Amino acid sequence: MSNIYLKYTLLFVFLILFQVLVLNNIQFSGYVNPYLYVLFILLLPFETPKWLLLILAFFLGFCVDIFTKTIGMNIAASVFMAFCRPAVIYLLSPKQDFEPGIRPCIRDLGFMWFFAYSLILILLHHLVLFYIEVFRFSEFFSTLYKVTISTAFTLVLVILSQYLFYNLKKT
C-alpha cells in the first residue's frame, strides 16, 4: 500500500518539475502552452476520496503557481477540474463499479474511454485557466482559440505519456 503512495508522490514531484522547468518555457507562436501537470489528477485511483481529490488538486495548482508567480490561477483551474472528475467518470461509465485494481489509464480501460475522459477534463481545466488569465470577455474568441490549441497539445502529451510509460506500469 505504501508503494502506491510513494509512486504518486514521485509522480507529483516529477510532473511539477517537468511543468515548470520544461513546459513553461515552451510557447509556440504565443498561443500554445501545454499544462501536462493535470495528468496527476487524471491518473489518481478511482477509490480516492473526493475530499482528498480536491486537496491534492489544490496543492498541485499551488506548487505550479508559486513557480510561475501567478498565485491562484492554477489552483482555481485544477480544483475545478478535480471537482468535475467524479461527474465525468459517472458520465462515461454510469453504474459501473470499478474493481480495486483498475486505474484510469489506457491499459485498463482502453483508448477511447481514456481519450474522452482526458479530453473533457483537460478542456474544462484549460477553459477556467485561460479565462481567468485574461479576466475579461472582450477577447472571448482569441482566448477560445488559445484554449483549443493548448488543450489539443496537452492531450497529445497525456496520451503520449501513457504509451511511453506503458511498460513501466505493467510491472
Add this chain to the structure above:
Amino acid sequence: MRHLLAFLLKHYFILLFILLEVFAFSLIINNNYYHNSVILNSTNHITGSILNTFNNISEYFSLKHVNKELAEENARLHSLSEKSFLKTDTNFLYKDTLYKFISAKVINNSTNKKNNYLMLNKGIKHGIKADMGVICSNGIVGIVISASENYCSVMSLLHKNAKISAKIKKNNQLVNVVWNNINYKIGTIEDIPTQIYIHYGDTIITSGHSFIFPEGILIGTVKIYLTEEGESMNKALIDFSTDFNSLHYVYIIDNLMKDEQLNLEEIIEYE
C-alpha cells in the same frame, strides 16, 4: 444543530470545492497586479459616480481652503510664466512642449491602509492613460494605474509597490523613494551610497529618469539619516512635502515624448 451537521456532511464535496475556489480567487485578486486593476477598473465606474455625488456636497465645506491653495498655486505659476523672465534674446526661445498638465479633482483618497489608492474625476475621455504621473502643488502624489471612461485610479505614493526614482538636490545622487508604512507623512529613501553624507533638511526631488515625472518635482526633505554597519547602502527617513491627507486638486502629467523615449530604450535593450 444535528441537521446542520448532517447537511454539511452530505454536501461536503461541493462546500469544500466552493471554499477552495473562493480562496483561490482571493489569492488571484490579491497577488496579481493585473487582475486587481481589472477589478478596480470595473468597480471604478459604479463607485466613481457615487463618490462624485458625495464629493460635490462635501466640497462646499472646504471651499475656503481650496481657494487659498489655488491662489497660492496661481501666484507660483505667474512667477514662472514667460513674462516674469527677462528676455534678452528672443531668437533662441525654443518652444516644444514635453509635459502636458491636466488638472483633476480627488474624489476618493485613503492614507491609512497598507496600499492606498486615489480616485480622480478624469478618465480616458480626457486623455488619461495608465502610467501617468500625478502631482499636486506641494509635491508628488502617485501614478495612474487604470482609467475608465470618466475616472481614473491612482496608486498613491503610499503603496508597497510604489518606488520613485529620485535624487538628492544638492549633489544629484540618485536614490529610490519608497513608503515604509509608518504613517502618511513619512517615507524612506533607499540605496544611498555610503560615501554620501546627507543631513537633516536636504531636499529630495524627482530624477526625471522614469519618463513619468519631470525632473525636479519636490518629494520631501530628509528627517533622519539611518546608517548601518557593514551595509553598502544606507537609508534615510523623509518628510513628504505632500500632505496626502488633504488632497483636493491635483495635476496629471502626460509625457508627450514617452513613447519615443520608450521605443529608443527598447532598441538599446535589443542590441
